[in-house]
Amino acid sequence: MVHRIHQVMGNAALGEMCETCAECCRHYPFVELSQDDIHALGKVTGLRFDAFTNPKRKRVEEYFLKFKENGDCFFLDDNYSCGVYEARPGVCRDYPSTPSQNKVCSANRRQFQSDDSGLA
Numbered sequence: 001m002v003h004r005i006h007q008v009m010g011n012a013a014l015g016e017m018c019e020t021c022a023e024c025c026r027h028y029p030f031v032e033l034s035q036d037d038i039h040a041l042g043k044v045t046g047l048r049f050d051a052f053t054n055p056k057r058k059r060v061e062e063y064f065l066k067f068k069e070n071g072d073c074f075f076l077d078d079n080y081s082c083g084v085y086e087a088r089p090g091v092c093r094d095y096p097s098t099p100s101q102n103k104v105c106s107a108n109r110r111q112f113q114s115d116d117s118g119l120a
């Protein structure tokens with residue numbers, strides 16, 4: 001698990017508190033994308049924007065990051081690491097940045113720690 005440190009969403013201010021559980025990248029994360037995010041992701045992956053985006057609203061050019069059928073982020077790999085870490089969107093870089101995100105992140109962190117402590 002240690003190799004995954006800071007390889008998922010993660011606010012630098014959160015630092016060592018991040019348990020890299022990757023819960024923030026799963027269960028249908030709605031990650032809003034700026035034009036800069038879309039450009040950076042396209043550049044690093046070589047993909048067209050419509051391969052990794054979902055339209056936020058009809059007739060308005062605003063986008064979310066696409067997620068897989070199982071609800072994981074399109075770029076979350078099989079090891080629960082971010083496949084585009086260096087080019088991850090601003091929302092991911094700043095996460096958690098709101099009271100509700102902090103609340104969810106804290107709950108996930110506690111759950112992850114308690115699950116982990118049960119392992120040999």
Ligand code: SF4
Pocket residue numbers: 007008009010024025029031073074075076077081082083084085088089092
């Ligand atoms: S882009 Fe990376 S950090 Fe952001 S939700 Fe997807 S896997 Fe997580």
